[in-house]
Amino acid sequence: MPVLTLTTDWNQQDYYTGAVKGKILTSCPDATVVDISHQIQPFNLSQAAFVLRNSCFHFPPGTVHLIGVQALPEPGKGFLIVRAGGHFFLSADNGIFGLLLHNEPEKVVMIPVNDPPDKSPLEQVLELTGYACELMKGTDPAILGEVVESFEKRTPMRATIDESVINGSVIYVDSYRNAITNISEELFRRVSKERPYEILVQSNYFKIKTVSKTYSDAPEGEMLALFNSLGLLEIAIHNGNASELLNLKVGSTVRVRFSDRKM
Secondary structure (H helix, E strand, C coil): CCEEEEEECCCCCCHHHHHHHHHHHHHCCCCEEEEEECCCCCCCHHHHHHHHHCCHHHCCCCCEEEEECCCCCCCCCCEEEEEECCEEEEEECCEHHHHHCCCCCCEEEEECCCCCCCCCHHHHHHHHHHHHHHHHCCCCHHHHCEECCCCCECCCCCCEEECCEEEEEEEEECCCCCEEEEEEHHHHHHHHCCCCEEEEECCCCEEECCCECCHHHCCCCCEEEEECCCCEEEEEECCCCHHHHCCCCCCCEEEEEECCCCC
C-alpha cells in the first residue's frame, strides 16, 4: 500500500490540507496519507527540516513526502523531486534539502513551472500531487522532469569548537518548550576527554554543572541538561517551560566550557 506524508505550514483549520488530501485520494485511492505536521511556523524551513528529518525515515522505503512549507518556487525556479535513502521528497526548490538531508541525494529531478505562473498557488500544489501519485505507482522520477545536479541548498547551523569550548545554539523548541541544541553527544564526548565542564545558557547567565540521564534527575522546577533521543543536548526544566522561563528561542546561544583538570 503506497504511503504519502504531508508536512506543511497550513494549520489544520485551513482548507488547503483538505483540498490536497482529496486530490491525492481521487488520483490514488489506495494511498495512505499521513500527516507529519501542519503546525510548522509559516515559511520556517529550518523547523520543517528538523521535524521531517527526524521522522521521515521511520516510514517504509518508497514513501513519498510532500513538503508544503514555502510551497511555491521563486521566479526562475521550479519544483524538485528528490530521491534519498529510498524515499521520495517533493518540494519547491527553496533550499530545504540542504537542511533536511545529511548526505547527497541519489537523484534530483526538476519540474519546471511557467514564469510567471499561470496557476494560483493552490492549483500549483494540487498539480504537484499528480507527480506524487506517479511516484507511488513506481514511475521513475527521471521521466517526470529533468535530472539536475545543481539546486538550492541552505546550510544548517552547526556547533563549533573554540579551544576548550563548544559553541552551539538552539535549533528547535519542542511542544514541552524544551530547547534542543545542535550540540551532539558524540561531539561532547570527543571534546570532553573526561574533563570537568559547565553548560552556559544565554551567555553566562545560567549554568549547569552536569548532564542528567532523565528529566526527573532534577527537582521539579529546576533547570537541567540531557542528551535526548536524537543524541542532541537539550535544555529543560523538570515539569516546567524552559523556553519561556530562560528566554530561549531558535538561535539562542548554548556553550559547553571545559576545564583543563581531569575529573
